[in-house]
Amino acid sequence: MGTGGLSTARIGVITFPGTLDDVDALRAVRHAGAEPVALWHADEDLHGVDAVVVPGGFSYGDYLRAGAIAAHQPVLRAVVNAASRRTPILGICNGFQILCEANLLPGALVRNAGLHFLCRDQRLRVESNATAWTGRYAPGAEIVVPLKSIEGRYVADELTLAALEGDGRVVFRYLGGNPNGAVNDIAGITSADGRVVGVMPHPEHAIDPLTGPSSDGLDLFRSAVDAVLASVRA
Amino acid sequence: MNDLHGTYFLSGQRVTSRPSAGSLTRVPRVVVDVVPKPEILDPQGQAIMRALPRLGVHGVRDVRQGKHFVLDVEDDVDAQTLHRIAGELLANPVIEDWTVRRL
DSSP: OOOTTOSSOEEEEEEOTTBOSHHHHHHHHHHTTOEEEEEETTOSSOTTOSEEEEOOBOGGGGOSSTTTTGGGSHHHHHHHHHHHTTOOEEEETHHHHHHHHTTSSSSEEEOOTTOSOEEEEEEEEEOOOOSTTTTTSOTTOEEEEEEEESSOEEEOOHHHHHHHHHTTOEEEEEOSSOSSOOGGGEEEEEOTTSOEEEESSOGGGOSOTTTSSOSTTHHHHHHHHHHHHHHHHO | OOOTTOEEEETTEEEEEETTTTEEEEEOEEEEEEEEOTTSOOHHHHHHHHHGGGGTOOOOOOOOOOEEEEEEOOTTOOHHHHHHHIIIIISOTTTEEEEEEEO
């Protein structure tokens, strides 16, 4: 990948028709000291980036199912290929839904149990720092980031759930009450290799106290920079 | 009901009138129904349940809300392809069951 002798990481952020949070995600990448690279849904390749953020919003108007149409776009084929090469991939909110629809992460995200769109600052526990996106957090760290979703309820069958819990692949859990009925209070999970992470709340909105409830989310992006630099050195 | 360029419905099949061909061309119609799996909580179905008494309707034990797709397909689209369409795009097998019916 495009990292020969690099001093920092190039992190791509994908924009689909209907994506909302790409600008904040690009800004979060910049705040983390990485070079942000805008990627487009029709791109056949990832322009040599070292990591990819699939941001939130309403890609394709949530037609059919949230994330279902985006999961079949050309850029997602490139993301699936990159994931097989251990490229760090982060899906946030609609991005998490897209990664599940693309089978990069197990389970699915369905309508909130209470049917309401939720928009609030949400407390989370970081359950695992053994991923490409959470290495900077202390295990068990509590963070506050915005949650804003209506299709935020994580579900998976019992076998999948047992595997996720048993292998330490639940990365974030809701604290202070379950906001949407997600099974086991799950707010985020990771792939078996810890390189792909999906999270329903929005760390990219919490990178600067001026514009968010905290700067707790910034360490996801810094962690990815660490992971990229470590894999180059390795 | 139908004019030279129109369509009408007959026994669930769309019959398209093509004046230039001078004959009727039948386009096979396929219906895919998608519903949430029984173990998946369906809050939209529950909201419909709660609205029924307000209509004065009683005796409905459960409501599951799903999706109904109507496809007009060429003759050479086989059953295996239809199930691919249903299982890889129209439904998410993690949360939904589906049926494919040719009309």
